[in-house]
Amino acid sequence: MTEKNILAYFKSPEEAEGAQRKLQALRVVDMSITRFSRYPGEGYDPVNMFSGEWSSLASLTQDAEITNHSAGILAAADPAASGMSDGGQGGPTGRDILLTVVVDEGSHHQALRIIEEAGGML
Incomplete structure (x- = not known):
């Protein structure tokens, strides 16, 4: 199966970690949380x-x-x-936490829903 990449922006590490915990139930190939700045x-x-x-x-x-x-x-x-x-630290949106996820194509839409429900911006 092919893989899909997702970049999601969050306001806090805790929000991103919450999404990360839920995403681990899917077929996640790789996942990371990073703070970024301009x-x-x-x-x-x-x-x-x-x-x-x-x-x-x-x-x-x-x-x-x-x-x-x-x-x-x-x-x-x-x-x-x-x-x-x-x-705020993340600029006008205040979203300076990046969740990067690589999932199997079959889990892609479900992963997007999980991220949006956790407060992530795609």
């Missing part, structure tokens, strides 16, 4: 925040690893850098 990296080390060794405002406010000066300026211009953005 900026790369794991962010800054808060212990060294006062040392002045941070590359941009975005590295402090958005957990971004800025690799050069120009990228730091661009990222700091984002409304989220000021802390005044209401979009």
Whole structure:
């Protein structure tokens, strides 16, 4: 049988984990949960925040690893850098958790229903 891929976005890891538990009853080939951001990296080390060794405002406010000066300026211009953005960590939708699922074609529609019922956005 052929396989189908599903990418679903959730607002919290707990929502995605709930869908993951229900999906395990199907013929799941592979499944993972990941948090993503529009900026790369794991962010800054808060212990060294006062040392002045941070590359941009975005590295402090958005957990971004800025690799050069120009990228730091661009990222700091984002409304989220000021802390005044209401979009949350995942942007305007607040969905920054990605559930990736690979299922057999016969289980695809059932998997889609499970994900939508768990609050996932396809």
